Amino acid sequence: MPQGFRLLTFDIKMGVKVLLDNDHIEGIRYYDTYRKHGGYRAAEKAFKMAPADIVEEVKKSGLRGRGGAGFPTGMKWSFLAKPEGVPRHLVCNADESEPGTFKDRYLMEFHPHLFIEGLLISSFALGSNTTYVYIRGEYAWIPDILEQAITEAKNNGWLGKNIQGTGFDCEIYVHRGAGAYICGEETALIESLEGKRGNPRMKPPFPAIQGVWMRPTVVNNVETIAAVVPIINMGGDEYAKIGMGKSTGTKLLSVCGNVNKPGVYEIDMTISVEEFIYSDEYCGGIPKGKRLKACIPGGSSVPIIPANLLLKTAKGETRMMNYESLSDGGFASGSMMGSGGFIVLDEDQCVVRHTMTLARFYNHESCGQCSPCREGTGWMYKILKNIEYGKGKMSDIDLLWDIQRRIEGNTICPLGDAAAWPVAAAIRHFRDEFEWHILNPDESQRRNFGLAHYADPIHIPASA
Amino acid sequence: MSEQAPNFKVTIDNISIEVPAGTTILNAARMIGGEVTPPAMCYYSKLKDSGGKCRTCLVEVSKGSEKDPRPMPKLMASCRTTVMDGMEVKNITSEKVVDARKGVVEFLLLNHPLDCPVCDQAGECDLQNLSYEHGSEATRYEFKRRTFEKEDIGPYISLHMTRCIMCFRCVYTADQLTDKREHGILERGDHAQISTMLNKALDHDFIGNVIDVCPVGALTDKTFRFKNRVWFTKPVDAHRDCKHEKCNGKVRLWMRGEEVFRVTARKDQFGEVEEFICNECRFDKKETKDWVIEGPSLIQRSSVISQGHYVGTKKTPILINTVIGKEPKHLLDIHSISDVNRPEIDLSKIEGPAHSDDFKVSK
Numbered sequence: 097m098p099q100g101f102r103l104l105t106f107d108i109k110m111g112v113k114v115l116l117d118n119d120h121i122e123g124i125r126y127y128d129t130y131r132k133h134g135g136y137r138a139a140e141k142a143f144k145m146a147p148a149d150i151v152e153e154v155k156k157s158g159l160r161g162r163g164g165a166g167f168p169t170g171m172k173w174s175f176l177a178k179p180e181g182v183p184r185h186l187v188c189n190a191d192e193s194e195p196g197t198f199k200d201r202y203l204m205e206f207h208p209h210l211f212i213e214g215l216l217i218s219s220f221a222l223g224s225n226t227t228y229v230y231i232r233g234e235y236a237w238i239p240d241i242l243e244q245a246i247t248e249a250k251n252n253g254w255l256g257k258n259i260q261g262t263g264f265d266c267e268i269y270v271h272r273g274a275g276a277y278i279c280g281e282e283t284a285l286i287e288s289l290e291g292k293r294g295n296p297r298m299k300p301p302f303p304a305i306q307g308v309w310m311r312p313t314v315v316n317n318v319e320t321i322a323a324v325v326p327i328i329n330m331g332g333d334e335y336a337k338i339g340m341g342k343s344t345g346t347k348l349l350s351v352c353g354n355v356n357k358p359g360v361y362e363i364d365m366t367i368s369v370e371e372f373i374y375s376d377e378y379c380g381g382i383p384k385g386k387r388l389k390a391c392i393p394g395g396s397s398v399p400i401i402p403a404n405l406l407l408k409t410a411k412g413e414t415r416m417m418n419y420e421s422l423s424d425g426g427f428a429s430g431s432m433m434g435s436g437g438f439i440v441l442d443e444d445q446c447v448v449r450h451t452m453t454l455a456r457f458y459n460h461e462s463c464g465q466c467s468p469c470r471e472g473t474g475w476m477y478k479i480l481k482n483i484e485y486g487k488g489k490m491s492d493i494d495l496l497w498d499i500q501r502r503i504e505g506n507t508i509c510p511l512g513d514a515a516a517w518p519v520a521a522a523i524r525h526f527r528d529e530f531e532w533h534i535l536n537p538d539e540s541q542r543r544n545f546g547l548a549h550y551a552d553p554i555h556i557p558a559s560a
Numbered sequence: 561m562s563e564q565a566p567n568f569k570v571t572i573d574n575i576s577i578e579v580p581a582g583t584t585i586l587n588a589a590r591m592i593g594g595e596v597t598p599p600a601m602c603y604y605s606k607l608k609d610s611g612g613k614c615r616t617c618l619v620e621v622s623k624g625s626e627k628d629p630r631p632m633p634k635l636m637a638s639c640r641t642t643v644m645d646g647m648e649v650k651n652i653t654s655e656k657v658v659d660a661r662k663g664v665v666e667f668l669l670l671n672h673p674l675d676c677p678v679c680d681q682a683g684e685c686d687l688q689n690l691s692y693e694h695g696s697e698a699t700r701y702e703f704k705r706r707t708f709e710k711e712d713i714g715p716y717i718s719l720h721m722t723r724c725i726m727c728f729r730c731v732y733t734a735d736q737l738t739d740k741r742e743h744g745i746l747e748r749g750d751h752a753q754i755s756t757m758l759n760k761a762l763d764h765d766f767i768g769n770v771i772d773v774c775p776v777g778a779l780t781d782k783t784f785r786f787k788n789r790v791w792f793t794k795p796v797d798a799h800r801d802c803k804h805e806k807c808n809g810k811v812r813l814w815m816r817g818e819e820v821f822r823v824t825a826r827k828d829q830f831g832e833v834e835e836f837i838c839n840e841c842r843f844d845k846k847e848t849k850d851w852v853i854e855g856p857s858l859i860q861r862s863s864v865i866s867q868g869h870y871v872g873t874k875k876t877p878i879l880i881n882t883v884i885g886k887e888p889k890h891l892l893d894i895h896s897i898s899d900v901n902r903p904e905i906d907l908s909k910i911e912g913p914a915h916s917d918d919f920k921v922s923k
Binding site: 462466501505 | 611612613614615616618633634635637640659660663664666667668670671700701703725726728744745747748749750751752
């Protein structure tokens with residue numbers, strides 16, 4: 097048995113699925129098949145409810161925004177200003193650009209009608225007659241899939257004027273981005289949708305008061321919108337029973353990196369991280385019997401954590417795949433659920449190189465509007481590049497720490513934080529790997545630091 | 561503002577002031593004045609929507625308001641945060657703010673060229689002042705600084721993109737003062753640049769104001785380029801009867817001797833233009849006879865420009881004549897010896913910086 101191979105036994109219980117439950121059905125992306133398998137039933141039900149009741153159901157469901165921040169969706173909806181005579185808009189954020197995250201792509205590509213039904217119900221609940229889907233420019237083929245689904249829905253009376261005789265009008269427009277990560281930030285997205293340069297706006301005012309064309313706007317993630325369908329189908333209370341604590345419902349995770357079965361999985365947030373990585377139902381373990389070194393559990397901007405802190409919290413409890421447990425311990429020893437881009441690194445991966453890659457990404461994607469992010473991201477990348485290529489100095493590590501500290505929280509939008517966190521976490525947990533790179537400039541060009549002690553159990557002081 | 565608009569009490573660095581609702585923290589601090597006022601590199605009170613970008617005006621809100629006393633979790637851009645009743649703000653009394661500001665100054669200087677010795681803005685540069693007041697003595701940046709290809713944006717305005725700190729003021733100026741903006745931001749991140757795309761000239765008759773709003777030497781007056789250091793010229797307030805409908809002809813002349821080297825708008829104590837002026841006043845009226853001179857401009861004592869000491873000066877009497885009892889005999893006249901010192905040539909009239917060719921005597 098190769099070293100590090102783990103033999104684990106789990107109680108095989110299939111997780112609850114509410115979004116991808118029809119994933120196995122051939123042709124589910126077409127209207128007829130979707131309708132045959134219970135599609136648009138939630139919309140039918142929703143049209144018999146008052147919009148305020150739908151918002152109430154979503155509130156009861158405890159659904160949290162699936163785009164990364166995890167803000168309660170029902171609460172967001174109730175913040176929407178409703179001034180007389182001003183149109184309101186629902187904008188769906190399909191600009192899924194976070195490295196490691198591709199769950200929305202899966203939903204839109206294979207379940208477009210689920211998505212459109214969600215959009216329809218949400219639009220009805222929010223009173224949006226014109227709804228926009230702002231889709232990532234690189235997803236070049238998906239707008240066609242969505243347009244086709246929109247046409248099918250329209251032909252069957254689910255979009256357009258007087259939908260199903262309810263008197264509610266709704267049009268959905270798909271708008272392609274031009275390839276900027278920053279346009280996934282809701283106010284930058286709104287600017288871009290308006291045809292301007294995608295620079296984040298200063299908040300307040302929040303989009304709920306002044307969004308697209310200064311009209312009240314709700315911006316939601318694709319998965320959030322899709323989750324509205326099962327919520328209406330089963331009722332908010334039932335939906336809230338899935339999951340754990342404040343992490344209700346199911347979450348789509350896109351897994352990539354060193355796992356046997358990368359892909360998109362729906363979990364009900366009751367399983368442990370260890371089970372998720374090693375069970376055959378999900379990731380299926382790490383290829384070639386390699387050992388787990390580190391993981392970024394929620395998309396590239398959330399803190400990277402070493403294996404020992406990933407599987408167990410600093411308190412020694414089993415870490416679960418949900419919002420609370422993943423962030424247990426704060427940034428000192430935890431991470432975040434984020435957008436659900438689960439990136440697994442095995443013992444052959446170099447954290448320094450990995451951090452450099454991310455720093456390069458954020459440097460490239462910074463909009464350049466505010467100084468700390470515009471200048472700081474490039475600086476961090478250059479320093480990390482030096483360290484990676486054996487030209488670093490010991491003082492560079494403290495300098496990196498200082499730079500990220502001065503970017504974080506001091507920028508207009510969260511991109512600054514997103515750029516700072518991975519660097520901070522890498523230094524916090526993998527400082528010795530950085531030091532090894534600097535002290536062994538030649539050796540570090542030929543081999544990796546390896547697993548070192550990153551999977552060793554952590555001694556927990558009794559008072560912690 | 562309606563008459564019932566309530567006054568909000570805000571405390572900045574333990575100094576309280578009552579301001580109308582809707583006032584930003586920065587403007588409240590400016591009303592108090594002095595050290596309490598955060599520096600601002602991108603905010604410009606005369607330009608709508610400006611501010612929030614440079615992050616030098618970050619302050620700590622230690623108490624949100626009387627109703628909601630929770631402190632704000634992050635440092636706030638004081639230029640874009642409006643005061644609430646009972647708000648308590650810490651500027652220079654907050655270590656976090658001082659540290660963050662030091663960081664921002666370092667970021668702003670990271671790629672800024674140290675070409676102050678040849679920069680026309682030197683002496684009236686907001687970034688110089690900011691660095692003196694809030695920066696470190698040295699940078700920790702060890703990499704090649706970012707440069708841009710030089711772009712010609714017309715006969716009046718010189719664009720030095722390498723010096724730009726991306727305050728966006730010139731963009732707002734063009735948007736709000738002219739009917740057609742010819743320049744904007746191209747690219748993104750650390751390569752974002754002010755440019756005109758396809759080399760258009762900035763030729764709107766109000767566009768010269770971008771020079772005045774630019775906090776650094778990125779946009780400078782081509783007609784004044786390399787002519788003189790600003791602290792050698794003497795600012796005087798002057799006016800003329802300008803025919804332009806939006807310009808009232810109130811300007812500041814930058815003179816040396818009888819020559820007008822430069823014309824700018826008048827600026828207030830925060831370095832902001834009081835009234836925007838038209839291109840004709842700025843670029844084409846460079847004779848003393850074009851203007852009615854009102855008197856020396858008030859320049860802050862701390863400014864390098866005040867070193868010219870031209871207000872209330874007395875000419876030192878020449879005593880040599882009385883001492884030796886006769887006119888001293890000049891052994892040489894510099895004007896007849898030097899090739900580049902001919903008093904009949906006005907430096908302000910020479911195209912571009914003075915060059916030895918300009919003094920050539922045709923023989």
